[in-house]
Ligand SMILES: NC(=O)N[C@@H](CC(=O)O)C(=O)O
């Protein structure tokens with residue numbers, strides 16, 4: 001197969017940042033994706049409905065002329081979030097989800113939740129009104145090894161929340177382990193998982209063998225090869241509970257290439273090419289549309305996009321910029337370490 005037309009994809013986990021960085025990166029998402037769930041971990045975070053509305057307006061203004069792109073907003077859950085504010089933001093159609101960051105788990109998560117009990121009133125309200133909770137699923141205990149933090153979170157936090165609130169719809173974001181995949185598959189209802197582009201491609205060796213590679217460092221950190229394989233199997237299975245959330249997370253190069261580099265991989269420019277490659281390798285190109293364009297909208301109660309995109313397999317590798325130059329500084333684009341032949345055809 002040398003050409004594949006699918007419904008226009010959406011990105012169910014995206015960091016656009018703000019200001020000059022957003023101006024520099026938003027086109028890379030808007031070029032291929034119709035909609036995206038926008039992560040709220042700005043500094044300061046997007047906590048209230050008012051914050052979300054102002055951020056949504058800034059995003060709309062930053063969309064390059066001639067492109068159409070719909071931001072689906074989220075609120076950053078804190079221990080003082082007001083259930084009523086969340087509920088009205090949802091009923092007005094302003095937000096599609098609330099995001100739980102365990103405090104200290106990842107980039108800009110300092111205002112996140114320390115004790116989940118303090119967030120229960122909000123979670124109860126969300127379960128009642130049918131509002132989705134997106135979860136960064138890692139514990140932060142210093143005693144838990146970083147490679148085990150997702151599995152331990154499932155056992156000690158996520159499973160508890162689900163027992164207490166079986167009606168709460170939860171998206172486990174950026175699943176990185178077989179444990180995560182199995183847990184989602186074993187759930188009878190109200191649980192789905194987003195999978196990133198990079199976790200389908202890299203394992204922990206890619207970060208550490210032959211030298212430390214900061215541009216492959218993200219959270220949750222990539223795991224062993226057996227886990228990557230489980231993620232690929234889930235993504236290419238067609239199972240409706242798994243869908244694309246790129247977690248494209250731009251940071252300027254100096255913030256990653258330093259003594260304490262931050263977490264996040266920038267995959268927006270070449271995600272569709274990478275995915276086509278991965279799905280073709282699994283002989284599963286026929287499942288790409290479900291993963292990138294159908295399962296996500298179904299989970300969020302939205303219609304799939306009417307427009308389509310066409311992926312074309314070129315004879316020569318497709319060129320991508322190594323870096324995206326932004327007003328905030330250069331951002332290195334994800335390097336899958338194999339040539340990409342699949343290209344998104346532009347009209
Ligand atoms: N994934 C990452 O490594 N980083 C994200 C935060 C997140 O999604 O956890 C970021 O905001 O940079």
Ligand SMILES: [Zn+2]
Pocket residue numbers: 106136173174219220
């Ligand atoms: Zn995260």
Ligand SMILES: [Zn+2]
Pocket residue numbers: 013014015039247249
């Ligand atoms: Zn993220």
